[in-house]
Amino acid sequence: MIDSILTLNKIGKSYVSGDRNLEVLKDISYDIPRGQSVSIVGPSGSGKTTLLGLCAGLDRPSTGEIRLCDADIGPMSENAKAELRNKYVGFVFQNFQLIPSLTALENVMIPLELLGDKAASTISKELLDRVGLADRMDHYPTQLSGGEQQRVSIARAFSNRPQILFADEPTGNLDEDTGEKIERLLFDLNRELQTTLVIVTHDLELAAKTDRMIRLKGGRIQLDELNQNG
Amino acid sequence: MDRLGYLLRLARQDSRRHRGKLFMFMSSITLGIMALVAINSFNYNLVKDIDEQTKTILGADIQVEGKKPLTPLLTEIMDSLPAEQALQVEFFSMAFMPKKDATQFSKIRAVEGDFPFYGELVTQPKGAKDTYQAANTLLVDDAMMFEYELEVGDSMKLGELTLPIGGRLMNSVGSISLGASFAPTVYIDKSLLEKTGLVQTGSIVEYKYFYKTPEDFDREAWDNSAARMQHFHAEDFRVTTIEDQKRNLGQAFSFLNSFLNLVALVALLLGCIGVASSVFIYIRSKMSAIAMLRCIGMTGRQAFLVYFIQIFVLGFIGVVIGTILGSGIQMVLPLLLKDMLPYEVDLSISWNAIFQGLGIGSLVTCLFALVPLLSVRKVSPLKTLRAGYEDEASPRDPLKILVYVAIVLSLFIFLRTLTGEWRSAGIFTAGLLVAFMVLYGFAGLSILIKKFLPRNWGFVWRHGLANLYRPNNQTNTLIVSIGLGTAILTLLYIVQGLILSNVNSMDAGNQPNMILYGIETHQKDKIAMMTEKATLPVIQQVPIVTMRLESWKGRSKKDWLQDTTSRVERWVVHREARVTYRDSLEFDETLVEGTYTGKINPGDTVFISLDRGWAASLDVGMGDELVWNVQGTLIPTYVGSLRDIEFRSMRTRFFILFPEGVLEEAPQFHVLVTKSPSKEVMADYRRDVVKAFPNVSVVDLGSILTTLNDIISKISYVIKFMAGFSILTGLIVLISSLLLSKFQRVKESVLLRTIGAKRSHILKINATEYALLGSLAAATGILIAIIGSYFIATQQLDLEFSLSWWPIVGIFFLIVSLTVFIGLFNTRDILNRSPLEVLRSESA
Incomplete structure (x- = not known):
C-alpha cells in the first residue's frame, strides 16, 4: 500500500460562463506518494493552474474527491483548509507574492507566526541564510531583485516544514541563470527536508528534473509517467 | 484565540508603508468629528449657562x-x-x-x-x-x-x-x-x-x-x-x-441647537462616507496580500482582524485629533453667534462633548469601515494564482446587511436624541436616505452618458469619460460626497437669498417706510395735514380699536381654555385683538369665502371678515358667532367672509376687519403710513411731529429692515461657516480617493505615454474626467438643493419661491473648478516626470 500525501479521485471542474458551461477539468485521478516530486505540464488553457488550486484546497472541485495530507478536503470549511495549509503545505508563486510592506524576514516568518511558533525568527533567519540572503533580511521586497524575491518566497514556503510544496511556474518570471539557481535551491531543500513537490510549469527541462510528469491536454490527463531520473 | 499578539504586530507592520496615504482616510473622519465636538461643546456650554444665568436674565424669581x-x-x-x-x-x-x-x-x-x-x-x-x-x-x-x-x-x-x-x-x-x-x-x-x-x-x-x-x-x-x-x-x-x-430659553435655543447639530451630522456622515470609500480602495490595493495570507494558512477571520485593527487604530487617532481640534474650534462659535445670544457663553472644555465625540467617532468609524472590511473575510486564496479571479457571486453576506441596518439605526437614534422626537428623527433619516439614493441614482444614471456618447466624439472625451468607470474609481462615492456638500451650500444660498429678497422687497420702490402710531382721534386730521404739508404721501390712515374675545361658537373663553380636546391655539385667545374698520377690502387682501359687508346700519347684524389662517387657529368658520369685549361693551359678530392677506408689503394689516357703522364711537387710536424720500426728510418730519404731538410714535421701517438684514446675514454667515465643513470633507474624500487610486492612474497614463500619447493628451483626459465628475456631482447637488429649498420656502417659511440663477451657476463652476484643480494637482507628477521613473517610484 502506497503512503499517499495527495489523492485525486475522478475530479472535474466546470465554470458557468454566460449561459455556457465551461468544463475545465474532466475525470482527473492520481495518487502522489510522500516525498515524490511531480510536475504538471501542458499547453496554455489545459487546466494546470486550476488543478493546482484544487490540489491545494484553494478551490472546490465540481465533482470528485481530493485527499490532502490524509484529510478529505471536500467537506472541510475554508478555515479548516486554511489551518491545514498552514500546518502542512508550502507555496511558491510565479510572481513571488511577497507582502510589499513587510521585510524579507517578516515575510518568511508569517506561516510560523500563524502557527504560534516561538522560534519563528530564528528558523526564518536560518532559512534566509540557507537561501543566501543573510545580509538582505531587513530589505523590503521592492529593494530586492526578482531572483532574490523568489528566494525569499522559497524560504517562506519551507519555513513551516511543509509535507507538500506547490509551486506555480516558480521560474516563469526569471532569467535563465537565476531560474536555474532557484530550481537547484528548490530541489535541494526538497530532498533535504523530505518534502513532496508539485510543480506546475511550461518548462519541459524543469519538468524533466522531477520524479514524475503529468501532462494535461484539454482538461484531461494525457500522460502520467515517471521520468528517467525518477 | 486568534494569536492576537501576532495579528496586532502584523497589522502594524503591514500599515507602515501606507500610513501617509491612510492619513487622508483619517482626515475625513477628523473633520466630521471636529464639527461634531465643536458644536456639541458649544451647545453644552450654552445649556449650562442657561442654567446658571437664568436668574440674571429674568432679574427675579x-x-x-x-x-x-x-x-x-x-x-x-x-x-x-x-x-x-x-x-x-x-x-x-x-x-x-x-x-x-x-x-x-x-x-x-x-x-x-x-x-x-x-x-x-x-x-x-x-x-x-x-x-x-x-x-x-x-x-x-x-x-x-x-x-x-x-x-x-x-x-x-x-x-x-x-x-x-x-x-x-x-x-x-x-x-x-x-x-x-x-x-x-x-x-x-x-x-x-x-x-x-x-x-x-x-x-x-x-x-x-x-x-x-x-x-x-x-x-x-x-x-x-x-x-x-x-x-x-x-x-x-x-x-x-x-x-x-x-x-x-432651552426651547428658544433648541432650534439653533438642532440646526448646528444637523450640520455636524452631515459633516460626520460625509466623513463616514470618506472612511468607507478610502477603506474600500485601500482593501482593493491589499487584495493580493490578503489572498497570499489566506493561501499560506490565515483564516478569513484573522485576515479581517489584521485590517480591522489597522483601520480602527488609524480611525481612532483621527477621531482623537478631531476631538482636540473640535474643542479648539468651539472657541470660534460664540464669536460668530454672539449677536444672537442673550448672554456671554463661557468657554470651557466640555468633557461630555469630548467623550461623546470619541464614542460616536469610534462607533461610526467602525460601522462605516466594516462595510468594505467585511469582504476581506471572503477573499479567495485563488487570487494568488489568478490575479483577475473574481470571487464567486455568493448570496448577500448577512453580516454586511447587519452592518447596514446598524448604520441606519444609529443614524436614527442619533437624530432622535437630536430632535427629541421619534417622528422628526424618522423624517430626517428618511430624508437623508432619499438624498443619498438620489445622488447614487444619478451616479448610476451617468453610465447612460457613456452608453450614448456619440462614437465620433474625440479620443480625449471618450477616455476621460471611460476613466470615470475605471474599477475602484469610486465615482459613485465621490458624486455622493461632493454632491451632498454642494446641495447643502446651494440650499443655504437659495433660502438665504429668498429670505433677504422677501425682506428687501418690503423696502423697495414705493413701499412705505414710516409708520406713525398712537395718534388720538382729535389729532388725526392735524397730523394728516402736517404730513401733506411736508409733501409726504398719506399712504394709509387707519383707526385701531383694541378688544378681547369674550366667547365664540356659543362657549365662553374660559370654557374653551379648559377644554383639553379643543384645537384652538392659545396665542389667538390670549392676544389682545387690534381691529380696524373700513368699507372695502384693500389691494393686498383677497376674499376667499363669503362676501364683505362694508357698511351696516345701527341694529343690523355685524358681519366681520377674518384672515383665513387666524380663523383656523380659533377653529371658527363662515357664519360662526364671535362676541367681543370692547372696553367693557360686548359686541356680538358673525363671520361674514374669510380673506387671505399679502403679508409681504410694509403696510398695516388686520386679521379682524369690522364694517363701518359699529366701532366709530369706541375708544381708538390711529395709525398713519407714509413714505419719506430720504433720511433727512424723515428726521425733520419726525422731529416736527413729536414736538407737536409728544404722544405719537414715529417708527422708521428702514432701520428695522437694516436690523433684520443684519441678523439674517449674521445667521447665514454662521450657516456658511458650518457648511464649509461639509464641502471640505467632500473635497478631502476626493483627495484621498485620488491618492489611493493613484497607482492605477499612473499605470494607465504610463501605458498611454508609452504608446505615444503626448503630455497634453494625458492632461486633457484627466481634466475631462474631473470636470465630468465635478459636473455630475454639482448638478445633482444643485438639483436636490432647488427641490429642497422649494419645500422649505413654501412649506416652512411661507416665502414666495424664486431663483436667481447666477449664484447657482457660480456655485456649479466653483465646485467643478475645485474638483478639476484638486484632481490635476494630485496627478501633476505623472505629467511632469518620465513614465518609467513614475512607474518605478510608485511601485516602490
Whole structure:
C-alpha cells in the first residue's frame, strides 16, 4: 500500500460562463506518494493552474474527491483548509507574492507566526541564510531583485516544514541563470527536508528534473509517467 | 484565540508603508468629528449657562406680565406672596433730544422698586443705577447717547416731561429682543410716568411685576396650582418663574441647537462616507496580500482582524485629533453667534462633548469601515494564482446587511436624541436616505452618458469619460460626497437669498417706510395735514380699536381654555385683538369665502371678515358667532367672509376687519403710513411731529429692515461657516480617493505615454474626467438643493419661491473648478516626470 500525501479521485471542474458551461477539468485521478516530486505540464488553457488550486484546497472541485495530507478536503470549511495549509503545505508563486510592506524576514516568518511558533525568527533567519540572503533580511521586497524575491518566497514556503510544496511556474518570471539557481535551491531543500513537490510549469527541462510528469491536454490527463531520473 | 499578539504586530507592520496615504482616510473622519465636538461643546456650554444665568436674565424669581395693571384679585394673590416686589412698565415711544433737536424711537422702562433683584444694570457713572429713581433722572442706552453725542446731564424729553440724563446704560437686563436693536432703552422712575402723558387709552403697554421670593420658597408648587393660575389666565396675565424661563430659553435655543447639530451630522456622515470609500480602495490595493495570507494558512477571520485593527487604530487617532481640534474650534462659535445670544457663553472644555465625540467617532468609524472590511473575510486564496479571479457571486453576506441596518439605526437614534422626537428623527433619516439614493441614482444614471456618447466624439472625451468607470474609481462615492456638500451650500444660498429678497422687497420702490402710531382721534386730521404739508404721501390712515374675545361658537373663553380636546391655539385667545374698520377690502387682501359687508346700519347684524389662517387657529368658520369685549361693551359678530392677506408689503394689516357703522364711537387710536424720500426728510418730519404731538410714535421701517438684514446675514454667515465643513470633507474624500487610486492612474497614463500619447493628451483626459465628475456631482447637488429649498420656502417659511440663477451657476463652476484643480494637482507628477521613473517610484 502506497503512503499517499495527495489523492485525486475522478475530479472535474466546470465554470458557468454566460449561459455556457465551461468544463475545465474532466475525470482527473492520481495518487502522489510522500516525498515524490511531480510536475504538471501542458499547453496554455489545459487546466494546470486550476488543478493546482484544487490540489491545494484553494478551490472546490465540481465533482470528485481530493485527499490532502490524509484529510478529505471536500467537506472541510475554508478555515479548516486554511489551518491545514498552514500546518502542512508550502507555496511558491510565479510572481513571488511577497507582502510589499513587510521585510524579507517578516515575510518568511508569517506561516510560523500563524502557527504560534516561538522560534519563528530564528528558523526564518536560518532559512534566509540557507537561501543566501543573510545580509538582505531587513530589505523590503521592492529593494530586492526578482531572483532574490523568489528566494525569499522559497524560504517562506519551507519555513513551516511543509509535507507538500506547490509551486506555480516558480521560474516563469526569471532569467535563465537565476531560474536555474532557484530550481537547484528548490530541489535541494526538497530532498533535504523530505518534502513532496508539485510543480506546475511550461518548462519541459524543469519538468524533466522531477520524479514524475503529468501532462494535461484539454482538461484531461494525457500522460502520467515517471521520468528517467525518477 | 486568534494569536492576537501576532495579528496586532502584523497589522502594524503591514500599515507602515501606507500610513501617509491612510492619513487622508483619517482626515475625513477628523473633520466630521471636529464639527461634531465643536458644536456639541458649544451647545453644552450654552445649556449650562442657561442654567446658571437664568436668574440674571429674568432679574427675579417670578414675573407676572400683562397688558394692564394687576386687577384687585390678582394684586391680593400676589401680595400674599412672602416676596419683595417691583414693577416695570414698558412701552415704545419717541424720545426728543433738545440738544440735537432730534428724536429717536425708544423703549421706555418705568421702574418702581429695586429692580433687578438678580444681576445688575451697568451704568456710567457706576452709581447712577442706584440714584436715577430718587434723583428723577434718566438712564439712556450708551449707543444712543453716542449716536446723538449726548452727555450725562443733557436733557431728554419723554412726552410732556423733560428730564436730565443721570447715566449711560451699558447693558440690558431681560432677554434680548429684536426691538433692542432699533429702539434703544431709556429707564425712568415709575412715579414720573403719569407726568409724561405717554400712557393713554389704546397705548400698547406691558406691565411686568417682579417678585423675589425667599430661598426656601417652593416656586414650582406655587406656579403649578391650577386654580391660582386660572385667575391669571382669565385676565390674560402670564406668570413666569425661573424654572419656566429656563425651559423657554432651552426651547428658544433648541432650534439653533438642532440646526448646528444637523450640520455636524452631515459633516460626520460625509466623513463616514470618506472612511468607507478610502477603506474600500485601500482593501482593493491589499487584495493580493490578503489572498497570499489566506493561501499560506490565515483564516478569513484573522485576515479581517489584521485590517480591522489597522483601520480602527488609524480611525481612532483621527477621531482623537478631531476631538482636540473640535474643542479648539468651539472657541470660534460664540464669536460668530454672539449677536444672537442673550448672554456671554463661557468657554470651557466640555468633557461630555469630548467623550461623546470619541464614542460616536469610534462607533461610526467602525460601522462605516466594516462595510468594505467585511469582504476581506471572503477573499479567495485563488487570487494568488489568478490575479483577475473574481470571487464567486455568493448570496448577500448577512453580516454586511447587519452592518447596514446598524448604520441606519444609529443614524436614527442619533437624530432622535437630536430632535427629541421619534417622528422628526424618522423624517430626517428618511430624508437623508432619499438624498443619498438620489445622488447614487444619478451616479448610476451617468453610465447612460457613456452608453450614448456619440462614437465620433474625440479620443480625449471618450477616455476621460471611460476613466470615470475605471474599477475602484469610486465615482459613485465621490458624486455622493461632493454632491451632498454642494446641495447643502446651494440650499443655504437659495433660502438665504429668498429670505433677504422677501425682506428687501418690503423696502423697495414705493413701499412705505414710516409708520406713525398712537395718534388720538382729535389729532388725526392735524397730523394728516402736517404730513401733506411736508409733501409726504398719506399712504394709509387707519383707526385701531383694541378688544378681547369674550366667547365664540356659543362657549365662553374660559370654557374653551379648559377644554383639553379643543384645537384652538392659545396665542389667538390670549392676544389682545387690534381691529380696524373700513368699507372695502384693500389691494393686498383677497376674499376667499363669503362676501364683505362694508357698511351696516345701527341694529343690523355685524358681519366681520377674518384672515383665513387666524380663523383656523380659533377653529371658527363662515357664519360662526364671535362676541367681543370692547372696553367693557360686548359686541356680538358673525363671520361674514374669510380673506387671505399679502403679508409681504410694509403696510398695516388686520386679521379682524369690522364694517363701518359699529366701532366709530369706541375708544381708538390711529395709525398713519407714509413714505419719506430720504433720511433727512424723515428726521425733520419726525422731529416736527413729536414736538407737536409728544404722544405719537414715529417708527422708521428702514432701520428695522437694516436690523433684520443684519441678523439674517449674521445667521447665514454662521450657516456658511458650518457648511464649509461639509464641502471640505467632500473635497478631502476626493483627495484621498485620488491618492489611493493613484497607482492605477499612473499605470494607465504610463501605458498611454508609452504608446505615444503626448503630455497634453494625458492632461486633457484627466481634466475631462474631473470636470465630468465635478459636473455630475454639482448638478445633482444643485438639483436636490432647488427641490429642497422649494419645500422649505413654501412649506416652512411661507416665502414666495424664486431663483436667481447666477449664484447657482457660480456655485456649479466653483465646485467643478475645485474638483478639476484638486484632481490635476494630485496627478501633476505623472505629467511632469518620465513614465518609467513614475512607474518605478510608485511601485516602490
